[in-house]
Amino acid sequence: MTFATLGLIEPLLRSLEKLGYQTPTPVQAQAIPAVLAGRDLMAAAQTGTGKTAGFALPLLQLLAMEGPKVAANSVRALILVPTRELAEQVHEAVRQYAENLPLRTYAVYGGVSINPQMMKLRGGVDLLVATPGRLLDLFRQKALKFNQLQTLVLDEADRMLDLGFSEELSNIYRALPKKRQTLLFSATFSDDIRLLAGQMLDDPLTVEVSPRNVAANTVKQWIVTVDKKRKAELFVHLMRKNKWKQVLVFAKTRNGVDALVEKLQGLGVNADGIHGDKPQATRQRALDRFKLSEVQILVATDVAARGLDIEDLPLVINFDLPIVAEDYIHRIGRTGRAGATGEAISLVCADEVNMLSAIEMLTRQTLKRQNEPDFEPEHRVPDTDASGQVIKKPKKPKKPKASGGGGKRNLGKWVDSGETQAPEPSVKPVRKVPVFNTGPRKRKP
Ligand code: AMP
Numbered sequence: 001m002t003f004a005t006l007g008l009i010e011p012l013l014r015s016l017e018k019l020g021y022q023t024p025t026p027v028q029a030q031a032i033p034a035v036l037a038g039r040d041l042m043a044a045a046q047t048g049t050g051k052t053a054g055f056a057l058p059l060l061q062l063l064a065m066e067g068p069k070v071a072a073n074s075v076r077a078l079i080l081v082p083t084r085e086l087a088e089q090v091h092e093a094v095r096q097y098a099e100n101l102p103l104r105t106y107a108v109y110g111g112v113s114i115n116p117q118m119m120k121l122r123g124g125v126d127l128l129v130a131t132p133g134r135l136l137d138l139f140r141q142k143a144l145k146f147n148q149l150q151t152l153v154l155d156e157a158d159r160m161l162d163l164g165f166s167e168e169l170s171n172i173y174r175a176l177p178k179k180r181q182t183l184l185f186s187a188t189f190s191d192d193i194r195l196l197a198g199q200m201l202d203d204p205l206t207v208e209v210s211p212r213n214v215a216a217n218t219v220k221q222w223i224v225t226v227d228k229k230r231k232a233e234l235f236v237h238l239m240r241k242n243k244w245k246q247v248l249v250f251a252k253t254r255n256g257v258d259a260l261v262e263k264l265q266g267l268g269v270n271a272d273g274i275h276g277d278k279p280q281a282t283r284q285r286a287l288d289r290f291k292l293s294e295v296q297i298l299v300a301t302d303v304a305a306r307g308l309d310i311e312d313l314p315l316v317i318n319f320d321l322p323i324v325a326e327d328y329i330h331r332i333g334r335t336g337r338a339g340a341t342g343e344a345i346s347l348v349c350a351d352e353v354n355m356l357s358a359i360e361m362l363t364r365q366t367l368k369r370q371n372e373p374d375f376e377p378e379h380r381v382p383d384t385d386a387s388g389q390v391i392k393k394p395k396k397p398k399k400p401k402a403s404g405g406g407g408k409r410n411l412g413k414w415v416d417s418g419e420t421q422a423p424e425p426s427v428k429p430v431r432k433v434p435v436f437n438t439g440p441r442k443r444k445p
Contacts, residue, residue, distance in 0.1 A: 006032045009061055011100035016057075019096060025050035030207045031183075032058045041183040042197045043207040052093045055079075055153050055183050060094070063126045064101045067150060070124035074145050077127045079153040080172070082160045083303060084109040084131060084280055085287065090155060091129040103127060110134040111280035118143040132160065132168035139175055151181040154200075158186045158193045162324060163303065173200075187333060188326045219316075219332050221344045222368040223356070225381040228349040231319060232263050234375045235347065239269070239297070246290070248313060249299040250331050252320035257299045260319060264297055271297040302327050318346035325358040350379040357384040 003016050003024055024032065027045040034041055035058035045051045059077050070076050079094075081087050091107035098105055107129040108117045114137060121128075121143045130138075138144045154160065160169060184197050184204070197204065226234045239247070251257045257273040264271035272286040272295045290298040302322060313335045322328050335342025346367070348356055360366055366385045382390050 001029055003028075003032075003057075007036055008032065008057060009064070011064070012057055012061060012097060015097050015099050018099075021053070025054070027051050027207060028054045028057070030205075031055060034205045034207070035059065035181070035183060036061060038062075038181055040181060040201040040204040041185075041207060042189075042201055042204040043183070043185050044189045045185070045187065045207070051185050051187075052090055052155075053097065055155070055185060056090070056094050056097055059127065059151055059153065059183075060098050060101060060103060062151065063103055068148065070104065070126050071145075071148060072124050073121055073143060074124045074148040075121075075126075075128045076148050077151040077153070078135075078146075078149060079127070079129045079155055080132055080135070080160065080169075081129060081155045082131065082163050082165065084111055085283065086156065087129045087131055088284065094127060094129065098127075105129075108134050108138060109280075110137075114138070114141075124148075132165045132172060136168055136171055139172075146176050149177055149180060151183070152176060153183045153185065155185045156187065157184050157196065158188055158190055158326065159330070161190075161192055161196070162326075188329055190326065219335055219342045219344050221332060221346075221365075222370050223346045223348045224370055224372050224375070225348050225377050226372070226375050227377045227379055228351060230375060230377075231347050231349065232260060234372060235260070235317065235319060236264070236267065236269075237375070238345075238372065244315060245296065246293060246313065247297050247315045247317055248290075248334055249297060249317045249319050250322070251299055251301060252323065254301060256320060257301055260299050264299075269297060270295055271299060273299040275301040276303050302331070314342055316342065316344045318344070321346055321348060321352045321355040321359065323355065325355070325362040328359045329363065348381055350377065350381050353382050353384060353390055356381070357390050360384055360386045 001024055003013055003021070006024060006029065008016075027043060027049045031041060031043055031051075031054035035055060041055075043051065043054065045054070056079075059079075063076055067076060079090060081090055087107045087109045091105065094105050103126040104124065105127045106117075106120055106125045108121075109131040110133050114134070117134070117138060118141065121138065128135075135144070139146070154169075160166075182201050182204075184193075184201060186193055189208075224234065224238070235249070238244070249260065251260055254275040254277050257275045261271050261273040272289065274283040274286050278286075286295060286298060289295040299319070316332050316335045318328070318331060322331065332342075332344035335344060346356075356367070364386050384390055
């Protein structure tokens, strides 16, 4: 199969040739003809499967072949994404695909001045990539109108709900024309997303190119158990021992990112961090330098790292496990992209056992454990498996009391005894599913 047989026009084929895309990926093979035919789409695809081209190529073709010239302050196709970085990345891909087409494309997101964005929108934009908050700001300030909108794409829709964008999504929906084509893309599909899709999509084609919620099998994954307080030390030890060259590290909190970066920089390691508290320009610079291998270790929170496409990234480290199990799949999807092999190592402490168990259940695998000599944890991480069970070893039988009363209770060795906290429960943020108008929607003819 080739891109030409999928019905793509010559200007797009030329761009793809320049980019070196030879064969459509499975998600592209299914999505491109369906989108060209005007169908609504609900697509679950692993990260790194080429889903961006799967929606962007046919969308650009429809915009180039059909419809009126874009009017002032109008937009004909809208791609909503959860983060600024993803907006930049998707727009960069769109720009490359659209190189030979007379279309105007643009990306808007928060964290940067709104005025240049308002100026740019004056002339109208055929395809706009946007984060929900900034899009609404622009709409409310009358810099944007949606009456020409023919297609809406929700990229990483599950993440938008996770990040609490449900309110913004509802408000955006209310402002959109009812007749439109809607494409919903997500690396993972939770039940909330399926519910949302039921409200938003009109007779959608469902595309699922990999089993639900299974991480890319090109990524070798294992965990190293360690005490919480020794994680940074273990990280440095493994980095030196294995001579890691380019590593993306995920930490749970902004403070966690800063602390690890500071420690690494203090040891003379070329490290930088990205998280939501840092200005957009600083985040982008750190990312660009990491991509150019000018930064060796990039430490990030989930929000900042979402959807980053870094070619040939060999290694992802989970310094902390993610609170939401689906994020594990997104994180390790940064490596092993487009068929390359990669490694994902998680440093797991006893507090994280429930998160580990949730990840194993979601990915339907028991992660291999490797102990690092001299770093065996004092607080043992209980065994887990893909059934979602934390396997508790039976308590040792009580010794018969020599004399009445006062004997010390034997709590068994496997659990954290009184000297440490019990493992945290795995907290899943409550996701509000927005309620949208459910009237009939058809793409404008
Ligand atoms: P995505 O899943 O959209 O983030 O894409 C992952 C990576 O695969 C990106 O670097 C794309 O440029 C690349 N890619 C997408 N489709 C193809 C293809 N058909 N052939 C080769 N590379 C591709």
